[in-house]
Amino acid sequence: xxxxxxxxxxxxxxxxxxxxxxxSALAACSTTSGGGDSAKPDSIVVSGTYPVDSLDPHSAAxxxxxxxxxxxxxxxxxxxxxxKGKIVADxxxxxxxxxxxxxxxxxxxxxxxxxxxxxxxxxxxxASFQRLLAGDxxxxxxxxxxxxxxxxxxxxxxxxxxxxxxxxxKLAIFFVLPKTIGADFFKKPVGSGPYVVKSFTPGERLVxxxxxxYWGGKPKIETVTVRTIPDLSARLTALRTGEVDLIWGVxxxxxxxxxxxxxxxxxxxxxxxVFTMWFNxxxxxxxxxxxxxxxxxxxxxxxxxxxxxxxxxxxxxxxVAPTVFGYSPQQPKTYDPAAAKAExxxxxxxxxxxxxxxxxxxxxxxxxxxxxxxxxxxGVKVDLQEKEQAVFIKDxxxxxxxxxxxxxxxxxxxxxxxxxxxxxCAAKRTGYCNxxxxxxxxxxxxxxxxxxxxxxxxxxxxxxxxxxxxxYPMTVQIAYVWNKRLDGFTRDASGYPDFxxxxxxxx
Amino acid sequence: xxxxxxEAIGLVRLRRGRPRRTALWIPLGIVSGYVLVAVLGPLxxxxxxxxxxxxxxxxAPGSATANGTAWxxxxxxxxxxxxxxxxxxxxxxxxxxxxxxxxxxVGMTVGALAGLAGGWSDVVMSRxxxxxxxxxxxxxAIVVAGLFARGLPTVVLSLSxxxxxxxxxxxxxxxxSIKEREWVSAARLMGVxxxxxxxxxxxxxxxxxxxxxxTLEFALVVLAEAGxxxxxxxxxxxxxxWGQTVANGKEYLATAWWISAFPGFALFLLxxxxxxxxxxxxxxxxxxxRSRTS
Numbered sequence: 001x002x003x004x005x006x007x008x009x010x011x012x013x014x015x016x017x018x019x020x021x022x023x024s025a026l027a028a029c030s031t032t033s034g035g036g037d038s039a040k041p042d043s044i045v046v047s048g049t050y051p052v053d054s055l056d057p058h059s060a061a062x063x064x065x066x067x068x069x070x071x072x073x074x075x076x077x078x079x080x081x082x083x084k085g086k087i088v089a090d091x092x093x094x095x096x097x098x099x100x101x102x103x104x105x106x107x108x109x110x111x112x113x114x115x116x117x118x119x120x121x122x123x124x125x126x127a128s129f130q131r132l133l134a135g136d137x138x139x140x141x142x143x144x145x146x147x148x149x150x151x152x153x154x155x156x157x158x159x160x161x162x163x164x165x166x167x168x169x170k171l172a173i174f175f176v177l178p179k180t181i182g183a184d185f186f187k188k189p190v191g192s193g194p195y196v197v198k199s200f201t202p203g204e205r206l207v208x209x210x211x212x213x214y215w216g217g218k219p220k221i222e223t224v225t226v227r228t229i230p231d232l233s234a235r236l237t238a239l240r241t242g243e244v245d246l247i248w249g250v251x252x253x254x255x256x257x258x259x260x261x262x263x264x265x266x267x268x269x270x271x272x273x274v275f276t277m278w279f280n281x282x283x284x285x286x287x288x289x290x291x292x293x294x295x296x297x298x299x300x301x302x303x304x305x306x307x308x309x310x311x312x313x314x315x316x317x318x319x320v321a322p323t324v325f326g327y328s329p330q331q332p333k334t335y336d337p338a339a340a341k342a343e344x345x346x347x348x349x350x351x352x353x354x355x356x357x358x359x360x361x362x363x364x365x366x367x368x369x370x371x372x373x374x375x376x377x378x379g380v381k382v383d384l385q386e387k388e389q390a391v392f393i394k395d396x397x398x399x400x401x402x403x404x405x406x407x408x409x410x411x412x413x414x415x416x417x418x419x420x421x422x423x424x425c426a427a428k429r430t431g432y433c434n435x436x437x438x439x440x441x442x443x444x445x446x447x448x449x450x451x452x453x454x455x456x457x458x459x460x461x462x463x464x465x466x467x468x469x470x471x472y473p474m475t476v477q478i479a480y481v482w483n484k485r486l487d488g489f490t491r492d493a494s495g496y497p498d499f500x501x502x503x504x505x506x507x
Numbered sequence: 508x509x510x511x512x513x514e515a516i517g518l519v520r521l522r523r524g525r526p527r528r529t530a531l532w533i534p535l536g537i538v539s540g541y542v543l544v545a546v547l548g549p550l551x552x553x554x555x556x557x558x559x560x561x562x563x564x565x566x567a568p569g570s571a572t573a574n575g576t577a578w579x580x581x582x583x584x585x586x587x588x589x590x591x592x593x594x595x596x597x598x599x600x601x602x603x604x605x606x607x608x609x610x611x612x613v614g615m616t617v618g619a620l621a622g623l624a625g626g627w628s629d630v631v632m633s634r635x636x637x638x639x640x641x642x643x644x645x646x647x648a649i650v651v652a653g654l655f656a657r658g659l660p661t662v663v664l665s666l667s668x669x670x671x672x673x674x675x676x677x678x679x680x681x682x683x684s685i686k687e688r689e690w691v692s693a694a695r696l697m698g699v700x701x702x703x704x705x706x707x708x709x710x711x712x713x714x715x716x717x718x719x720x721x722t723l724e725f726a727l728v729v730l731a732e733a734g735x736x737x738x739x740x741x742x743x744x745x746x747x748x749w750g751q752t753v754a755n756g757k758e759y760l761a762t763a764w765w766i767s768a769f770p771g772f773a774l775f776l777l778x779x780x781x782x783x784x785x786x787x788x789x790x791x792x793x794x795x796x797r798s799r800t801s
Contacts, residue, residue: 233758253565253583257761307561307585362739366584369744373559373584384744 041506043223044486047235049249049363049495051203051228051389055186057175058128060136061393068173068411069496070226073208075175076192076215078106078125078156079168083490083498085272085323085413087169091120091176091192091215092156095168101448103159104167110154113213114178115196122150127179129158139411141421142170163446165453166420169325169412194219194500203228219500232363239264239481245504246482249495251363252311258481265484268312268477269491272321275313275367276408277357278470280401282431285355290347292468296333298340299374301473308366312477319419319464321475323493326415326444326457330465341378354381359405360392368405399431407476409494415457420445423464432469531791534783541777545600548593556594556747559584565763580765582755588766592773594747599777602659603728606666611721613667614674619713621675622682623705633679636672644669645731652740662741666728677720681713715792722785726778733774749774 052066057075061067072080078092092106112120129148133140145161160167178190189197194216195208206226212218227244229235236254238244240261250258250266258264279286279295286292305313317329344351355375359368365386372382382403387395395401410418420441425433437460444456465472478495489502563572563585570577572585579589621632651665685691691708699707735741736750744751749770756766 233760251758253759253762304561307564365744369557369584370559370561373557376555376557386739386744 041504042221043225044221044245044499044502044504045225045227045243046246046497046499047227047229047238047244048247048497051230052200052206052226053202055189055197055200055206057173057177058132058135058137058139060138066228068494070206071173071175072193072496072498073195073224073500074189074191074193074197075177076112076120077173077175078171081169081172081413081494083269083492085493087172087412091125097165097167097448101163101165101167101446103157106156106158108154108156109215112192112215114190114192115211115213116190117213118178118190120176120178120192121153122156123153124179125156125176126150128176129156129174131177131181132174139173141427142417143174162442163448164416165448165450166325166412166414166416166445169414170417172412194498195224198223214500216500220503221499224499239483242483245486246480246489246497248478248480248497249363250479250481252309252313252479255311255479255481263484264481266479266481267491268479269493270321270323271409271476271478271493271495272323272411272413273407273409273476273478273495274316274319274321274472275474275476276319276406276470276472277371278404278406278430279468280399280403280431281433281469282399283402285350285353286402286431288347289467290343291349293333293466294340294343294347294349295375295380296468296471297335297343298337298378298380299371299471299473300335300337301471302335304367304370304374305474308370309474312479313474314477316472316475318461319470319472320410320415320461324410324413324415324418326419326454326461328454328458328461330462337374337378344378344380349380351379351381354383355402356383356385357403357405358385358387358392358395358401360387360389362386364405364407397429399428404470411494413493415460416445419457419460419464423460423469430469432467434463434467437463530783531787534780534787537776537780538784541596541780542600544593545597549597552590552593554587554590554594556586556591557745559586561585565759567763568765579769580763582752582766583759583763588752588769591747591752592749592770595749595752595770596773596777598742598746598748599729599732599774602662602666602732603725606663606670606728606732607721607725609663610667610671610724611674611717614671614676615678615710615713615717617671618675618678618680619682619705619709622679623686623701623709629679632675636675636679639669639672640676642669644727645734648731648735649738649740652735657740657743659742659746662732662735665735666731670724670728673724674717674720677716678713681716682709685709685712719785719789719792722781722788726781726785729774729781730778 048066048069050066050069052070054061054067055070055074057067057071059067076091078090079087079095080090082088091108091112093109094107095104097104108120108122108125114120126148133143133146143160147159149157149159151157158167164170176192187200192215194211194214196211198207198209200206205228208224208226210219210222229238229244232251232254235244235247236258239247239258255266259266279292281287281292302315305315315332317332318327320327357368357372368384372384375382396404408418421427422429423432424438424441440456440460440463444453444460447453447456478493480491480497485505487503487505490498492498560573561584563574563577563581564583566572566577566581568578568580570580572581572587574587577587577589579587579592581587582591617632621629647669648665651668652661655661655664686709691704694704694708732741733748733750733753736748737754739754741750742748752770753767756763759766
């Protein structure tokens with residue numbers, strides 16, 4: 001009896017192999033099932049730039065918290081911008097100003113319903129507006145001192161504190177909730193948008209299903225899953241494997257490889273966003289426009305943009321993007337490090353003390369490092385501080401920074417939501433205060449004459465640009481890349497794609 | 508006859524010695540090479556980690572750039588990967604040396620004192636060590652690194668905070684067995700002060716296993732530092748570090764593999780070499796010293 005070692009080995013080996021195979025199959029299963037519903041014919045999975053932390057459209061978080069993107073799918077609003085930025089009807093079908101553009105009358109669409117079947121009336125709009133004003137949303141400063149009334153069920157009248165020609169565009173980020181909101185409302189909110197929340201895990205995934213009571217008709221795609229994938233390479237992999245159908249805000253380096261993929265489509269659309277690097281004018285080192293201009297001159301933005309953002313970036317020539325009303329091109333700053341250094345020395349700039357440059361989101365790290373590098377070349381020390389989104393916002397509002405980097409958008413595509421909101425002395429956002437600028441911005445806000453408003457914003461832009469309240473290096477395009485089976489969604493200029501008219505082909 | 512025997516022993520030694528010697532000398536040579544590069548490299552290479560020549564970004568290994576040939580390519584901001592590896596070696600070795608020395612000193616002192624003192628102080632110290640050992644080291648390091656401002660002292664502190672416990676354990680165990688030996692009892696009976704007993708009669712026996720342990724810990728600390736920097740909670744971005752360079756390259760794995768691959772390989776080679784060196788040291792110091800003393 002001689003046991004053949006090989007014969008003994010074989011069953012053991014087979015068993016081991018089987019175990020390994022079973023394990024890998026399990027692992028494969030768990031990853032695919034974690035991928036969501038993208039394989040189903042009437043559902044899609046999307047992953048955008050920003051995490052979705054809260055579904056409260058009136059919360060203190062800024063636009064980068066994803067609340068406006070999700071808000072437009074879940075809630076209705078009086079007006080909305082179309083993909084190109086033109087203000088069009090949403091819950092309101094018609095809006096008319098009075099003679100001075102102070103009181104605006106909005107006529108609501110008839111027969112509006114919330115997703116739970118209760119009718120949406122002017123009372124809900126009034127309650128929502130008051131909720132926005134009572135909270136601490138950064139958007140409420142668009143409506144300081146405004147009053148709202150509901151003369152009848154289908155009409156609301158919003159009276160601004162001062163004449164405000166841009167009110168309808170500002171209302172594009174005012175979302176309407178039901179008039180009574182329970183404590184747990186935002187776990188499963190009720191709205192009047194194209195989609196209804198099925199489930200929501202903050203910072204992870206939001207599952208939306210089509211709202212059959214949507215005034216525009218039930219969307220064709222039954223389920224939209226919004227996944228937060230913070231790691232860029234993971235997001236790209238998810239798109240390539242088909243786990244995700246659409247991603248946007250794709251950086252240029254990665255865009256190149258995705259373009260080569262035959263199963264994907266791509267489009268870059270001009271956004272209303274501008275890389276904005278405010279100087280904190282309230283600190284002594286940056287109080288003088290000469291210093292701020294010299295610092296701007298010291299950075300070779302043209303080269304940086306051409307290298308890092310060859311496709312989606314362009315040198316900015318105004319504080320707001322060309323897609324925005326009130327855009328007025330200014331004289332571009334010329335890169336001249338030698339002159340910059342001389343001007344800084346002449347202005348008595350302290351080269352020994354580092355400037356704190358704060359930003360959030362790893363995607364902007366390379367750009368900011370390149371800026372720091374150029375400033376270091378002329379001897380300006382910069383302490384680059386990458387912060388968590390929440391810390392960043394807190395420090396931003398507390399003015400606890402010397403230079404602040406943001407990809408700043410202009411919601412509603414009207415300069416009033418950017419220049420008019422952030423640059424008056426009273427806003428206390430940049431440390432900059434100029435009575436002349438205040439006058440121009442106030443004038444732009446109060447007249448209804450489009451040409452006069454454009455002229456006022458042009459004058460305001462010139463002051464902001466010439467005094468270098470900040471550096472305005474780059475206008476941004478948003479790159480959308482999607483699976484060929486998806487079609488008909490809006491390539492939105494704000495980075496908030498709309499799926500209410502989207503379709504999925506069978507294959 | 509005795510001559511023949513010693514000859515035979517010599518032959519045996521020679522035969523067994525050769526592979527053993529190469530097993531010692533190869534990792535020792537590699538580690539020394541790293542030390543040389545870390546000490547001398549930055550003196551020879553002019554490299555500024557803050558400067559970002561974006562015109563030369565993502566160049567393949569061997570490409571010519573404005574600052575000379577990039578033998579290992581350039582990263583997403585045009586910085587030379589080879590120079591980052593050299594400067595990263597300095598960072599890695601410096602942090603690991605400081606953290607391990609600190610941990611070894613603290614661990615040895617605490618362990619030897621606990622072992623020598625006995626009683627309730629031993630119980631307290633041993634339980635503290637046990638509690639710290641139950642924490643996953645890297646997790647605790649992440650917590651500590653997150654609490655303080657980014658910088659070298661924070662990284663050293665966060666890595667040392669659990670790294671000293673194995674040292675303390677070993678030191679305590681050795682002390683417990685040594686203190687029962689005749690010469691220690693004799694010294695105690697002669698009224699030699701405790702501190703002198705510790706320094707002259709106990710620590711010399713604690714030291715060899717601690718040295719072996721230190722080499723093994725060194726490899727772990729190098730790895731943990733790279734991990735922290737990879738996660739972005741280690742050193743500030745202005746200091747080159749392997750973990751950071753690997754992290755910078757992870758978005759370019761498909762298009763510019765060299766950014767992550769080379770520092771990753773440098774890390775791998777160092778950790779493996781230090782580990783092999785530790786094995787050799789443990790074979791020599793550990794076993795031989797025991798056979799000599801017994």
